[in-house]
Amino acid sequence: MMNKEAAIRMDEQDPLKIYRDEFYVKKGQYYLDGNSLGLLSKRAEKAVLSLLDSWKEYGIDGWTKGDNPWYYLSEKLGEMCAPLIGAKAEEVILTGSTTANLHQLLATFYKPQGKRVKILADELNFPTDLYAISSHLAVHNYDASYMKLVKSEDGHLLQEEAIIEAMTEEVAMVILPGVLYRSGQVLDIEKLTKAAHERDILIGFDLCHSIGSVPHELHNSGVDFAFWCNYKHLNGGPGSVAGIFVHEKHFGTRPGLAGWFGSDKSKQFDLSIEMTPADTAGAYQIGTPHILSLAPIYGSLEMFREVGIEAIRKKSLQLTQFFMDCIDQELAPFGFTLGNPKDKTRGGHIYLVHEEAARICSALKEAGVTPDFRAPNGIRLAPVALYNSFTDVWETVQILKDIMENEIYKKFENKRGVVA
Ligand SMILES: Cc1ncc(COP(=O)(O)O)c(C=O)c1O
Ligand SMILES: Nc1ccccc1C(=O)C[C@H](N)C(=O)O
Structure with missing residues (x-):
């Protein structure tokens, strides 16, 4: 009762x-809307105030001085995030926005070849992912029919068997959500990844609705890449910086959208004409990190670290x-x-x-x-x-x-x- x-x-x-x-x-x-925008925590607030203090105190030297030097903050937060998704520290970087990160990952890993040209997704995914996928197909001169969309039987749930059946020889890459934004269905990432890899297909996941709510084992499952926002279950605040996971087996793959903040940190300020990308997920950063929008995530992640x-x-x-x-x-x-x-x-x-x-x-x-x-x-x-x-x-x-x-x-x- x-x-x-x-x-x-x-x-x-x-x-x-x-x-x-x-x-x-x-x-x-x-x-009850923490899956769209999580609430402000006192620790997130404190982290923002402390960041403002470091700006006040150090000016430009804040990049390398203070408790959390800004130059390393994206990597540090990646490390704090890693246990939430079963990743190694160096496989995670906080950067960009969900949609921009998907663009980066598509630009990096979508390499249509011969018959393998299509991108497999599903009709229930959040539309921004589908818009991003369509635009990359267009860059390669493929029309909308090259995005293969798995249908749902009831309009709420996806059938994993139907997804696997759609992983045919013309598919180069699969992009799926970890948790569906409307029905909240959790997809079996390990099973789908195994099926994709048995067919020589790369697979990536949008974790917006799962990170901070549902645990993942991305490294052990062999997932190729993932991306997410930090403003929902991770309570990072409106428009907070997002995240990227790239499995270490892909380290060294040249970023499709390169920028100086993707450089090896010890080389970046050589300011050489030739880029030396980082040999971690950090390579997929582009420009100067949005430090003020990273700060609250630090406070919030402290609690996730404590609780697990x-x-x-x-x-x-x-x-x-x-x-x-x-x-x-x-x-x-x-x-x-x-x-x-x-x-x-x-x-x-x-x-x-x-x-x-x-x-x-x-x-x-x-x-x-x-x-x-x-x-x-x-x-x-x-x-x-x-x-x-x-x-x-x-x-x-x-x-x-x-x-x-x-x-x-x-x-x-x-x-x-x-x-x-
Ligand atoms: C599954 C999913 N992907 C992407 C987004 C949004 O991406 P962005 O943060 O780039 O606006 C959302 C929600 O806004 C979402 O629920
Ligand atoms: N980014 C936003 C900006 C404004 C209002 C809502 C959002 C959302 O995040 C919506 C969410 N992705 C959803 O699953 O509906």
């Missing part, structure tokens, strides 16, 4: 409960299980269906499908719950392990019940807002 007492009991027993106070969680509000991704995943699965149980018990008459997988292949969020989803989201926001709406008819709700509680989940379901029972959603137009 799900009730408020059960939620309170689970909160009391939660080993991560102390971390809620590390974040700016507004009283009386239920923030396994403990985060454990609590996240408990939160989403409790969420689904409460939905089952309390919301049965109101016509919701779950678009996320119910088993352990669910990621960090719930995806509630309803034909009135857009205006139900508006009503939730008015009542102090922050979800997000995703077209055509989904409500995403992400209870985040570091700062959400079981009570947040229970109260959200009660608010949703009230909105449905009393038809409060009918006050709003069933239309999305500007960004959600």
